[in-house]
Amino acid sequence: xxxxxxxxxxxxxxxxxxxxxxxxxxxxxxxxxxxxxxxxxxxxxxxxxxxxxxxxxxxxxxxxxxxxxxxxxxxxxxxxxxxxxxxxxxxxxxxxxxxxxxxxxxxxxxxxxxxxxxxxxxxxxxxxxxxxxxxxxxxxxxxxxxxxxxxxxxxxxxxxxxxxxxxxxxxxxxxxxxxxxxxxxxxxxxxxxxxxxxxxxxxxxxxxxxxxxxxxxxxxxxxxxxxxxxxxxxxxxxxxxxxxxxxxxxxxxxxxxxxxxxxxxxxxxxxxxxxxxxxxxxxxxxxxxxxxxxx
Numbered sequence: 173x174x175x176x177x178x179x180x181x182x183x184x185x186x187x188x189x190x191x192x193x194x195x196x197x198x199x200x201x202x203x204x205x206x207x208x209x210x211x212x213x214x215x216x217x218x219x220x221x222x223x224x225x226x227x228x229x230x231x232x233x234x235x236x237x238x239x240x241x242x243x244x245x246x247x248x249x250x251x252x253x254x255x256x257x258x259x260x261x262x263x264x265x266x267x268x269x270x271x272x273x274x275x276x277x278x279x280x281x282x283x284x285x286x287x288x289x290x291x292x293x294x295x296x297x298x299x300x301x302x303x304x305x306x307x308x309x310x311x312x313x314x315x316x317x318x319x320x321x322x323x324x325x326x327x328x329x330x331x332x333x334x335x336x337x338x339x340x341x342x343x344x345x346x347x348x349x350x351x352x353x354x355x356x357x358x359x360x361x362x363x364x365x366x367x368x369x370x371x372x373x374x375x376x377x378x379x380x381x382x383x384x385x386x387x388x389x390x391x392x393x394x395x396x397x398x399x400x401x402x403x404x405x406x407x408x409x410x411x412x413x414x415x416x417x418x419x420x421x422x423x424x425x426x427x428x429x430x431x432x433x434x435x436x437x438x439x440x441x442x443x444x445x446x447x448x449x450x451x452x453x454x455x456x457x458x459x460x461x462x463x464x465x466x467x
Contacts, residue, residue: 184282187291189333195292199299206246206300214245221363241362248355250297254290255348261286262345267338271395274338278401283337291337294344295328320423327416334409339392343417346387350380377435384424393417 218241225238265287267273283291301321305314331340353376360369396414404410 184284185288186282187288187332187335187337191288191292192295192329192332195295195299198293198296199303202293202296202300203303206250206304209249210242210246214242217245218242218362223362237362241359244355244358244362248352248359251348251351251355254294254297255345255352258290258341258345258348261290262341265338265341267342271339271342271391272399274336274342274395275400275404278404279335281335281338287337287341291328291332291340291344295325295332298324298328316423320420323416323419323423327413327420330409330413330416334407334413336410336413339396342392343388346383346392349383350376353379377431380428380431385428388424389421393421 215238218238223238223241225236262268265273298321302318302325305317305321327343328340331337353372357369357372357376360366360372396417405414
């Protein structure tokens with residue numbers, strides 16, 4: 173195993189490609205942690221509230237209602253945990269308050285032990301998502317989510333080896349913020365708390381617009397294009413990073429369109445219908461079926 177005494181002792185280190193080995197090891201641990209949290213907390217909670225499992229559905233390699241609930245619960249836990257940890261870690265970092273600090277002394281930037289762990293653990297979580305997603309290939313949102321996970325993993329790995337970790341931490345925090353409210357809305361719907369569900373969905377919509385369509389393109393991407401050192405753009409790795417960031421923005425725009433359709437249905441039908449799958453694509457399909465039934 174690669175030994176990193178500086179990180180374990182809390183010292184500053186330079187990101188190195190060999191460190192990515194840790195994320196592979198930790199992804200296996202994260203998968204077991206996820207299984208434990210789902211089995212010992214979310215599954216009993218779901219069963220107590222009448223959420224059903226279906227062996228027939230599970231045998232077809234699809235998710236039952238109870239499995240969806242557990243998955244939403246896990247996503248709520250990891251998005252909330254990583255967002256809170258990320259904010260706590262970045263509060264005393266200069267680049268949180270002045271994004272231009274992301275480029276100071278690049279590429280000779282050292283990172284603290286807590287930033288090192290924050291980044292590696294985030295990467296391990298997304299790797300674990302790939303493992304679990306492969307077990308449910310028949311999900312309707314498989315392609316979109318697979319692209320999203322692969323793009324995220326590539327972004328994190330390339331930003332690590334190019335030592336652009338500072339801007340990467342900002343992207344991670346921005347992306348976790350809105351997902352907390354989406355999963356909270358789904359959990360509330362499962363547990364039959366419609367007012368909390370509607371409130372969380374409203375907070376999700378606001379935070380999504382602010383973070384994904386506001387801060388991400390007009391603060392982070394704008395800074396990369398207009399304030400990053402011009403010599404960076406000659407690097408194939410940096411060029412790949414910029415391309416992947418724009419693919420991520422494209423996914424945001426696509427999902428925003430779907431979310432607006434959900435919001436329209438919510439305003440027309442007066443309630444939020446959600447079969448609690450993992451992307452807005454699935455939510456829209458469920459809304460369309462409900463509109464047809466209403467007509």
